[in-house]
Every structure is written in structure tokens, then in C-alpha cells.
Amino acid sequence: MPKDHGIGASSKRREDVRFLSGRGVYTDDMALHGQTYAVFVRSNVAHGRIKSIDTSAASKMPGVLAIFTGEDFKDVGGNPAGWLINSRDGTPMREPKRPVLAHGKVRHVGDAYAAVVAETYNQAKDAAQQLADDSDIEELPAIVDMKKAVADSSNRVHDEIPDNLCFDWGWIEDNRAAVDAAFKSAPHVTTLELVNNRLVPNAMEPRSSIGEYNPGTGDYKLTTTSQNPHLTRLLVAAFVLGIPENKLTVVAPDVGGGFGSKIYHYGEEALVLAASRKLGRPVRWTAERTESFLTDAHGRDHVTKIEMASTKDGEILAIRTETLANVGAYLSNFSTATPTFLHGTLMAGPYKVPHVYVNVKTVFTNTAPVDAYRGAGRPEATFSIERIVDKMCRELNLDPFEVRRKNLIQPDQFPYTTPVGLVYDTGNYQATLDKLIELADVKNFDKRAAASKAKGKLRGMGLSTWIEACGIAPSNLVGVLGSRVGLYDAATVRVNATGNISVMTGAHSHGQGHETVFAQIVAEKLGIPESSVEIVHGDTSKIPFGMGSYGSRSLAVCGAAMTKAVDKIIAKGKKIAAHMLEAAEGDITFEDGKFSVAGTDKAKTFGEIAFSAYVPHNYPLETLEPGLEETAFYDPANFTYPAGAYLCEVEVDPETGKVDIASFTCADDFGHVMNPMIVEGQVHGGVGQGIGQALLENTSYDENGQLLTASYMDYAMPRADDVPFYTVDHSCVTPCTHNPLGVKGCGEAGAIGSPPAVVNAVIDALHRGGHTHVKHIDMPVSPARVWSAING
The missing domain is CATH 3.30.365.10 (Aldehyde oxidase/xanthine dehydrogenase, molybdopterin binding domain)
Known part of the structure; x- marks a missing residue:
């Protein structure tokens, strides 16, 4: 009998009582006595030199209490990256200061270079528009394409960085010669170039902050939409404004979603605190939705060349990758860890790969900063691995299920040390694969394909076997790797x-x-x-x-x-x-x-x-x-390693290129499960976001650095009819061996395992329909891209 309470019971979420009845308390709900309103003046060019900002007219407008520009903050600290990464030659990364407000130059559309505080929001907005009109910014050529950014040293996002490179990282550098030798002698080599498309997180609640200063005590209070209040306090106090940490309280009340974008400190949080100190009154700011599109940390944005060496019967011998990772105009707090230690260390996946070498070059561009987004590096790694495994199977005419089974780490091999430096403590990847095959009714796929064909549709089946590392730890190890905080x-x-x-x-x-x-x-x-x-x-x-x-x-x-x-x-x-x-x-x-x-x-x-x-x-x-x-x-002794196997079935309309998800099945190992209902909901949400990345979502800048997808009119979020009813199972349990609950984590799994399953299914459908010339389609696999691929 299922438990009705305690560990393992599907207890209903008690917090939903207030959320569903409209009694949640979010930052923007708080009305404070004497509150004022901040509005930011943001650059409408991607790259420009600030020649002058004339505040005289705006400062005289009704209700205006204060105007701030980058000059007011040029002598304070900058928001640092949380990880110091060294290039493969040992040199430390280039780390330009990220200011509260831009001064000297603006570096992406939406970069804030001034702020107005007024009695009402509309008064602040009117004055901000006046200030924008009275600002002289000399537009410079925008740097958007990563390859061009690295190649052209004459055009620089940051004047002091000649090649627009933050670092050139190799992992593990000692593996490189063995990897190259394995490729030289390999019976077969598969090569794939792919893109992990840039995404905008789009939490339901936009970012919002209220700053309060008490002149009687010298205490500051920041109420803000944060996933990480203590980190925000540390960054604002120690690095940005120089406030004694014991004099700053950070409160994050109910927060309407984050997906990673609200881990970080943003300049708006520091501004409202500084403004409150100047005015002696509370200062509040809430982003409009387009501000969120322009300024919230984006996700993904990798361009990768991956190579896989194998035998003719599909045994993986080595993996080698080269990736350009976009960090945008400034370094966000975890932007240097995401493409390196959260990505490169997972490049062996759940497989017995003898040799792996990963090279990542991170590039500054005139776009919004890029940082961790649900999965944070692990979806990028998994997509690369699972796509090239499928491509290798097609090149060698091998069964994708059996190739994966052959290469999966065996249960008696744990703990298993990978060639990229991780130690998987426990797992049973064969069990999740077997459970997936059963639940997805793989044996009857041909019948379903025949039914689809009768409707004029092409049916395909895509497999993904994945692993992730989460619960980042331990502090002594990550400290050696470059983390500037304990975990x-x-x-x-x-x-x-x-x-x-x-x-x-x-x-x-x-x-x-x-x-x-x-x-x-x-x-x-x-x-x-x-x-x-x-x-x-x-x-x-x-x-x-x-x-x-x-x-x-x-x-x-x-x-x-x-x-x-x-x-x-x-x-x-x-x-x-x-x-x-x-x-x-x-x-x-x-x-x-x-x-x-x-x-x-x-x-x-x-x-x-x-x-x-x-x-x-x-x-x-x-x-x-x-x-x-x-x-x-x-302080954990190791990461935890959830793993699973996902299978997606799609129907493709060859006349239009439209892809419909027919079914999606998940078999996961999350260790001990505390609340099955909540775990299932987490998987549903993650898979929904993964389907969004695979089929719909894409952040697009033009050559001038203008964001073409700055609203829901242009950025395609998944809707209810874009996703199926999922089959979700977490009965395959291998408990984590080093935490007292035996848990592994479940929140990001769906977003990690699903994109390659979807894309593999689309390619499979096209091949079954005779379109064998289609080797790969970059995400999002939109109708236009599918139709173009079908028609050569």
C-alpha cells in the first residue's frame, strides 16, 4: 500500500493552498510606506561608447527624486564570477568588471547605463525616456558571431581583451595525447557539428527588488526574487557596494520560478540599495517582460564539434570535442563553471569511454550574459553525446538500443572513475534502459509506425540514455577547480x-x-x-x-x-x-x-x-x-549522479515539416524518492522545457546585436498542445552512497535527457521515410528546418 504520510508519500504540496488561492506574497506585492520607484535607462544599441548623458531636463520633471549614472558607481567594486578558470596554458581567465551601471561603453542591448527614481512608476518611466533622448551614445560595430569575435582582434567587447576570449580550457589536458592516438588508430570515426541553441529562462515572475536603508541603524534590507539570498548578500556586501555583511539582510519571499536565472546578483539589486541610502526611502523596481528577455541571464549557446572513435561493432573508444561557449557581454556569477566543470566533466555520459578530451573556448559577445539554465552544462553535454551515438549507429547500421547497452557502465563496476575526473558512486543503467523498453512498448513500434503512415505521417523513435552530476561538491575539490565559494x-x-x-x-x-x-x-x-x-x-x-x-x-x-x-x-x-x-x-x-x-x-x-x-x-x-x-x-563528499533512459516518439508531416510528440517515456534513477508526486511533477516540467528547446525555443540576435525574440510574440514557448501526457517511472533505485537520505536529485533530469531524444526521434522518422540524406537538424527542429532538410 502507498504511504499516506512521511517519507515516500505523495503528500499534496501544502504551499499550494496560498498560491492557488492568491495569497502568496511576492516581492512586487509588497507596498511599503514612502516607497519610490526606479526605472532603468537601457541601451538600444548592442555596442556603443557613452559620449554624454545630459540629466538636466529629466531631473526637473515631475516627481523625479534622483538620477544615477555609471559615473556614480565607477569607484565601487564589480560583480565577480564565482569560478576562476585557467586556460590550458595555465593563464587565468580574463575577468572584466561588471558594473552596477555601464560607464564608458554599453555592451549589449538592454545594458543599463542610468536609472531614475521618482514618486510614481509612470513619472520614473517618463523621465527615463527623457534621459534616453538626452544621451549621446556612439554606436560601434556589434560582435555577435562567436567565430568572428575570436577571429577579429580589432573589434572588442572589452577594450583590454584583444581576442574576445575569456579562456581557452582543456580537460583533462593530460588525456589529449591518448585521445589523439585512439582516433588515429580507430576503425571508425564519427563527426558531428551541432548547436545548443540559446534560451531565455522566462520564469512566471519577472525579477523584482526593493531596497530599504535605515539611517538610524545603518542597516540595509534587500527584498528580491532570488534563488540564493546568502550569495546575493555576500556579493553585494563584499564585492559590489562594500557594505558590512552584518548590516545587510536579504529576503527572498515567494518567488515565481527561477530555472537558474535568479541564482545570480544583478545590478538592479545594488542600485535600489544605493538609491534608498541616498533618499532615505524604500526604492522598488520590477522588470517588464521585455526587460527580462533583454537582461536576465540566458542559457546554453554552445557551438560544438564532437568526434567519436569506435569499433565497427559500436564500441566507443574515445570522444573529442571542441566548443565555443558564449558568455555574452559580461561574466555572470556561474558563467565560467557552466561550460567547463558542469559540461566537460560529463562528456563521458553513462558509458565506458576509455579516453575523453574536451576543449572549451568561452567568448565575449555583445549579447546578454549567459549562465546556468535548468541542467546547466549537463544538457549541452548530453545532447552532444547522444546525438553522435545515434549518428554513429546510423553510419554503421547498428541498433541504437544495443549499442548503448554494450557501452553502458555495468552495475558491478561501481564506483566508476571516468576519464574526465568524476567518480560515479552507484547506478544501474541497464535497469533503467530495460524499464524504458518495457514502458514504451518498443516491440510494437512498427504497428504504430504503420498507423502513422496510413495518415500520411512519418513516425520516429528517439532514445537518450543520460547521466548528470548534481549537488555540486565537495568544497575542497571545487576549490582546487576554481570555485570561489564553499558548496x-x-x-x-x-x-x-x-x-x-x-x-x-x-x-x-x-x-x-x-x-x-x-x-x-x-x-x-x-x-x-x-x-x-x-x-x-x-x-x-x-x-x-x-x-x-x-x-x-x-x-x-x-x-x-x-x-x-x-x-x-x-x-x-x-x-x-x-x-x-x-x-x-x-x-x-x-x-x-x-x-x-x-x-x-x-x-x-x-x-x-x-x-x-x-x-x-x-x-x-x-x-x-x-x-x-x-x-x-x-559538505558532501561527492556529486550525486541521477541517471535514466528516455524515449520519444514523434509524427512528422513530410508536407509541412511539422513535428508532433506522440509519446514520451522516462525511466529514471533518483535514488530514494521522498515524495513521488512532486518528483513526477519535476520530471514533467523538465521534459516540457526540453521539448521547448528541441522544437520551439530559440533566442535570435541580428548582425547588429538587436534581439529579434524579445517578447512572446517572437519567442515560442511550449504550450499545452505541444507536449504529450508523459509516462514517468522512478522504480529503478540505486541509493546515493554518501548522503544520509540516499537521494540523488530530480529537478533538472527532464531538461537533460529530453532534447536528444526528441531530435533523435525526428531524424529516425525522416530516415524511415526514405530521407536518409538528413544527418542532423539543429535545434529548434522547427517545421521550416524539417521541411528544408527533407527537400535538400
Whole structure:
């Protein structure tokens, strides 16, 4: 029977009560006494030299309280990248300062170079338009194409960087000679050039920030749409504005989605704080949707050449890749880690590949900054691997299922060290593949293909076997690799006198269901109702520290810290119970919410122990302090490695090129599953985004750096009729061996495994329809691209 509560139960999301009834509290919902409004003046050219900004007319307009330009911030710090990456020759990356407001030059359309603060939003907007009219910006040639950016040293995004390269990274450089030798002697070599198309994250809630300064205390408060409040506090305080960290509180209330784009610090957050200090009043800003398109960190944008050496029967001998990765005009906080250690280290996938070498050149262009987006490097790696495996199978006339099965790491080979430096601790990739074949009814595909043909459609089947590394860790390793932050997390569990619980966690929930799942875990471990557990997150004044939510780390890292804190609570409770029950501590057991003396009926409930901790009339005061509150930090020993197998079936209309997803099946291994319903929802959402990338979404700039897809009129988000009902399974379980919950993470899986499954299915459909000249179609696989491929 399915569980109805606790770990493993499909408990309904308790936070949905307020969300679905309109009682959520988002940053833009907050109306503060004396609040003012900021509007940013943004560049309408991709590359330009700021010659002058005349503020005289705008400053006299009704309601205008202050005007800021880049000159006001030229002497403060800049927003840094979170990872320092060295080029393969050992030189450190080029790291230009990312200012609060641009000064000297603007470097992408939407780059903010001034801001107006006024009594009302409309007054601020009118004055911002006046300020834009009174600004003289000399347009310079835009740098958009990565290959041209590297080739032309005379045109520079940053004047001090002659080749527009941030770094030229090789991983692992010592592998290079062995990889080259493997290719030289290989019986077969497959080559594929492909694009991981640029995406705009498009969370439901646009970014929004409110800055408050208290002149009486010198305290600052930033309320903002952040996935990572503590990191934002660290960056603003230590690097951008020079505020003592203890004088800045960052609060992220309800946040309507992030997908990575809200991990980072943006200049708007610093501006509203600086403006509030100047005015002595709250300053608020909320992005319009087009501002989000122009300025939120974009995702993906890789151009890759991948080569695979193999035997004639499909055994993989080596993989070699060369990638140009766009970082845009400035380095966002994780932009240097995404194309390197989150991408290159996954380039072996779930396969027994003896030799791998990855080269990544990151390029500055006059486009919006690019950073981690759902999956962050792992979708890019998986797409490259799974597309070239399929292409190799076609070239050698081999079964794509059997080739993958032959190359998958075997269950008895774990822990398995890959040639790109990761150690997979556990897995069973054959089990997920077998489950997929069963659930997708592969044996009857030909019947379905015949039915499609009768309707004039071409049916194809696309396979993807994938692995990801998430819960980034450990701190000592990533520190060597270039991380400038620790990747541990923390939680505090506070037991109140009446036995109910407050859990302060470093994870931030913006759609994941933390308030439900974390409560399930704590309630089961303590044997109390889930309704007795409150989850507190998103407020740096209440939480010891936290690195936020991204990279499928919430359960594997934050949940582990929370579990360790609960274990400390239980350990202290046993000491209190031993005193109250006049027994040895070693004889006390804890189960189902009771501390008992083993072998007797003597027991105290958890509530009684909690009350005694706060009313210590019968308490071992000589050895224990009163109270029942514990904090734990957790720094993982390794990444976690979710894995799975996905199969997509499509119907292609050869007359129009339109692709319809007929079915999509997922077999995943997420380790232990805390809430099956929430896991299923996470997979659904990820697959939906993956289908969006594969078929619909594409961020397009013209040669002048103008964003052609700056609204929903031009940027095609997936709609309900673009996605099918999914078949999702997570019954193949190999628990993570190094965290106390045995969990692996599930939030990004769907977006990692689905794009290659979709594209493989489209190519398969065309080949089955006789269009064997089509070797590859870049994403998005739109009707126009499919029709063009069919027709040569």
C-alpha cells in the first residue's frame, strides 16, 4: 500500500493552498510606506561608447527624486564570477568588471547605463525616456558571431581583451595525447557539428527588488526574487557596494520560478540599495517582460564539434570535442563553471569511454550574459553525446538500443572513475534502459509506425540514455577547480516548548515543494505530524548560512544538513530521556515519536522531552544546557549522479515539416524518492522545457546585436498542445552512497535527457521515410528546418 504520510508519500504540496488561492506574497506585492520607484535607462544599441548623458531636463520633471549614472558607481567594486578558470596554458581567465551601471561603453542591448527614481512608476518611466533622448551614445560595430569575435582582434567587447576570449580550457589536458592516438588508430570515426541553441529562462515572475536603508541603524534590507539570498548578500556586501555583511539582510519571499536565472546578483539589486541610502526611502523596481528577455541571464549557446572513435561493432573508444561557449557581454556569477566543470566533466555520459578530451573556448559577445539554465552544462553535454551515438549507429547500421547497452557502465563496476575526473558512486543503467523498453512498448513500434503512415505521417523513435552530476561538491575539490565559494549548506532545527518544529534551511523554494517535502522528512524522523513542522527559508537574518537552490542540490545537500540537525535533536533528546526515565543513555531507543527504555514499557513522548528542555524541572542541568535547538552543516563528499533512459516518439508531416510528440517515456534513477508526486511533477516540467528547446525555443540576435525574440510574440514557448501526457517511472533505485537520505536529485533530469531524444526521434522518422540524406537538424527542429532538410 502507498504511504499516506512521511517519507515516500505523495503528500499534496501544502504551499499550494496560498498560491492557488492568491495569497502568496511576492516581492512586487509588497507596498511599503514612502516607497519610490526606479526605472532603468537601457541601451538600444548592442555596442556603443557613452559620449554624454545630459540629466538636466529629466531631473526637473515631475516627481523625479534622483538620477544615477555609471559615473556614480565607477569607484565601487564589480560583480565577480564565482569560478576562476585557467586556460590550458595555465593563464587565468580574463575577468572584466561588471558594473552596477555601464560607464564608458554599453555592451549589449538592454545594458543599463542610468536609472531614475521618482514618486510614481509612470513619472520614473517618463523621465527615463527623457534621459534616453538626452544621451549621446556612439554606436560601434556589434560582435555577435562567436567565430568572428575570436577571429577579429580589432573589434572588442572589452577594450583590454584583444581576442574576445575569456579562456581557452582543456580537460583533462593530460588525456589529449591518448585521445589523439585512439582516433588515429580507430576503425571508425564519427563527426558531428551541432548547436545548443540559446534560451531565455522566462520564469512566471519577472525579477523584482526593493531596497530599504535605515539611517538610524545603518542597516540595509534587500527584498528580491532570488534563488540564493546568502550569495546575493555576500556579493553585494563584499564585492559590489562594500557594505558590512552584518548590516545587510536579504529576503527572498515567494518567488515565481527561477530555472537558474535568479541564482545570480544583478545590478538592479545594488542600485535600489544605493538609491534608498541616498533618499532615505524604500526604492522598488520590477522588470517588464521585455526587460527580462533583454537582461536576465540566458542559457546554453554552445557551438560544438564532437568526434567519436569506435569499433565497427559500436564500441566507443574515445570522444573529442571542441566548443565555443558564449558568455555574452559580461561574466555572470556561474558563467565560467557552466561550460567547463558542469559540461566537460560529463562528456563521458553513462558509458565506458576509455579516453575523453574536451576543449572549451568561452567568448565575449555583445549579447546578454549567459549562465546556468535548468541542467546547466549537463544538457549541452548530453545532447552532444547522444546525438553522435545515434549518428554513429546510423553510419554503421547498428541498433541504437544495443549499442548503448554494450557501452553502458555495468552495475558491478561501481564506483566508476571516468576519464574526465568524476567518480560515479552507484547506478544501474541497464535497469533503467530495460524499464524504458518495457514502458514504451518498443516491440510494437512498427504497428504504430504503420498507423502513422496510413495518415500520411512519418513516425520516429528517439532514445537518450543520460547521466548528470548534481549537488555540486565537495568544497575542497571545487576549490582546487576554481570555485570561489564553499558548496556546503546548513540547517537549524528549533523545537519549541510545545513540541512543534521550526526548520531554518539554506535551500530556497521557488516551485520545488520544499515546504512539503522537508516537513515530511522531519516529521517521519521525529514521529510527529507534518502539520507540526514549519519550514523557514529565504531570509538571511533567520538562517545560519545557505547556498540556495540550483543544480538539484536542495535535498542532497540542504536536506542532508537538515537530517543531521534532526539527528542531533534526537541524540540530545535521548540524554534528557535517560535522566527523566532514570536509565542509561545507551538503553534509550527512539521510535514513532517516543523515547523508550529498551525492554520495558517506560517511555516519554517527544513532546514531553521538548517541554522538559524548556521547563527543566526534571532535567540534567549539570551536563546539558536547556533548550532543544541544533544546527548542522553538510559538505558532501561527492556529486550525486541521477541517471535514466528516455524515449520519444514523434509524427512528422513530410508536407509541412511539422513535428508532433506522440509519446514520451522516462525511466529514471533518483535514488530514494521522498515524495513521488512532486518528483513526477519535476520530471514533467523538465521534459516540457526540453521539448521547448528541441522544437520551439530559440533566442535570435541580428548582425547588429538587436534581439529579434524579445517578447512572446517572437519567442515560442511550449504550450499545452505541444507536449504529450508523459509516462514517468522512478522504480529503478540505486541509493546515493554518501548522503544520509540516499537521494540523488530530480529537478533538472527532464531538461537533460529530453532534447536528444526528441531530435533523435525526428531524424529516425525522416530516415524511415526514405530521407536518409538528413544527418542532423539543429535545434529548434522547427517545421521550416524539417521541411528544408527533407527537400535538400
